Amino acid sequence: MSKGWRSSEVFAGPQNAGARALWKSMGYCDGDFGDRPVIGIANSWNTLVPGHFNLNMVSEQVKKGIHRAGGVAAEFGVIASCDGVCEGHRGMHFILPQREVIADSIELVAEAHHLDALVLLASCDKIVPGMLMAAARLDIPAIMITGGPMLGGVEFDGRKTDETSLHEALGMLASGKISEERFRSLENLCAPTCGSCSFFGTANTMCCLAEVLGMTLPGAALIPAVHSERLRLACETGEVICRMAREGLTARKILNGLSIENAVRATLAMSGSTNAVMHLAAIAAEAEAGVDVMDLFSRLGPETPQIVRVNPASKWNTEDFWMAGGIPRMLKRMMPLLQKDALTCTGRTVEENVSACVFPFPENDDVMKTLEAPFSPRGGIAVLRGNLAPDTAVTKPGAIDPSLHVFTGEARVFDSEDDANAAILAGKIQAGNVVVIRYEGPKGGPGMREMYRAMKYLYGMGLNKSTALVTDGRFSGTNNGCFVGHISPEAAEGGPLAIVRDGDKITVDVIEGTLHLHVSDGEIWERFASWKKPAPKVTRGHLALYSRLASSAAKGAVVRAE
Structure with missing residues (x-):
């Protein structure tokens, strides 16, 4: 095994025969201990969280890509809870603190096993920022692939529904505006597929910001969970992380002051979740980026137009945002305001990534406007x-x-x-x-x-x-x-x-x-x-x-x- 790999300290030489034997007990082979990077897959799959329900399928494609590119895949589990299930009772007290546990657990596993690089699999509110915090703290090659948003549900009150529509409907039920039968019907039809919630809440905001930060492949954030394109992108993600490992493209070369500023701009431009402010501050702290996120929002807010409007700010949901061009088209329209030379996981800059993007769907001015004719001249946060x-x-x-x-x-x-x-x-x-x-x-x-x-x-x-x-x-x-x-x-x-x-x-x-x-x-x-x-x-x-x-x-x- 090359002495250049962190994992060499675990597997190289006769003194580490015990470690190799333990891995062989799980089916690893002699060829896995050669000049190949050991890529950890931090997978938050479970059957508690609809946004994470498909991550095992995503993980299998990531492994395929890693093997194709000459790496060794080693998967481990990460906790994840669903905000929607935990709302309104004692469980919500435990949600934000999980972000710290997620970051800590990934750090502990990556350091204990001397992993050479990481692929981060998540989709939801505190899990995505927790994983990005871990990547910034470790400063090893790391890339993220999210599970994608769910499709919108049956139309109600002028837009496609999601599970939060039930809480709006509860108020309507209490005031006699809708019937109990209509209320019960919504429960079955408002969340028709797995995936992160179809509205533009914290989950999808953070998935989008992971892409803006350069920690996912271009276009990764908004492909619906049930689309095969997400699986193809997962395979490519596995290939790219091996290249990042060999080139020494570590997390802090991506997560820095330039990318944090771009993420703040993007949050303002798409009126993302207010939670993004807190999560970006946490990521910037872990990356030791030397920027004050609150001051960035204060300074950039008045000069960053809002050019995207998605539910809850409009009737359009995340699938519509994806079809309107998603993050790549938004960044293309925002380029004059961005730190365009910020490096990304592809090894190219933000500007180079966007220039190479192809948009298969037509523009939708009801979802995404331009800097010259925005929804609002000021940012949405x-x-x-x-x-x-x-x-x-x-x-x-x-x-x-x-x-x-x-x-x-x-x-x-x-x-x-x-x-x-x-x-x-x-x-x-x-x-x-x-x-x-x-x-x-x-x-x-x-x-x-x-x-x-x-x-x-x-x-x-x-x-x-x-x-x-x-x-x-x-x-x-x-x-x-x-x-x-x-x-x-x-x-x-x-x-x-x-x-x-x-x-x-x-x-x-x-x-x-x-x-x-x-x-x-x-x-x-x-x-x-x-x-x-x-x-x-x-x-x-x-x-x-x-x-x-x-x-x-x-x-x-x-x-x-x-």
Whole structure:
């Protein structure tokens, strides 16, 4: 075995006969220990998550490509949970912390076994960024292939459905707008295939950003899960990782300040999930990229037009985005704004990749516009600051009706998502209210749950255009309406959100980028004088550890050794 491979320390020479014997016990052969790179396949396949249900088929094609290109494939499992299944109950506390466990577990396996390179298989919300964080931390050759989005379901309320349509329909059912039979029918027809959710939520946003970052082959993000083209691309991915290993094309040559800036631009241009802000901050930290992601969003937002509009911002879903040209066509239209010389996993630059792309489907101006004639002259994500968010908060103008871009209302305060949801369904929220949900941040939650159902219930109750919701928790990428999340510092750490009272006036201004509590500084300090930090909600297990070690949302909600 070549001394140039990391795996040589495991397999080369008579002193490592024991390691070779152990691998031979699984069917590996003498030829597998020659001058060939050992490629780890980090596969998050399971039958818990529809976005990961097809990854075993994808993995087999990756192995085929690795063998064709002269590598040795070694597969291992990675945990993955489904946000949609875990919404609205205690399970959601455990979702964001899994991102750290995923990154840690891949690092541990890759280092323990001295793997020469990695292929990362994932599709969903925290798994994709967790794997990218691991790649950045390890800085070995790495490439990602995602499982692809599911197809949209039966049409309902003017667009193709997905599983989140059920929560909107629940509000309609509660208000007598639809029948129980219609509601039950949606359950069977809204999610017709496996794949990541068909709306443009965190899962598909992060798959798209993996492509923008240069960590997947061009066009990989949006090919539907059930299309054979994804399997062909998986085989090519296996071939490419072997070339990357031989050429020494490591993760940090791709994941750096240039690609992070491109990813921020892309998030703004396609109005991606607000969670992308936090995940990009975490990836940048692991890559030691030397960029402040929050500042990038603040600086680039006003000068980056929104040129893509997909559900929840429109009736079009991810399949329509793919057919409109997907990420390659979007990058082609954005090229004047991009760091076009950023290197990608192909060994070519972003500009070179896009120049080589062929687009089999016609353009769709209802899904993707141009820089010259965009949906909006400003990006679809905004970072807010103010006396209610001294560090930062995040919102999504691309999913907010223009009439709500500046909204002032009276606070209705809840110390948990569960209490807020119950109040909304009980009809206790009125037009003009700002629903405040606190103690749901990384430490206070713990785990920073998504306030997904609250927004869906407001939509179903007909309040999505007359109320706002602010929280130190997170939102799903499918939410729309006037919402602000990731408020930092969080309430549990003594952020101003902790002292808001019912009846206080709050103004959300996504144009000026401010979040203001209409209470004097003196009154704020007086309230803090009587405030006491709450006791931890969890005192054992992984959540207790995460609660102690997690950074603020403004820093990516990461767990850092220092």
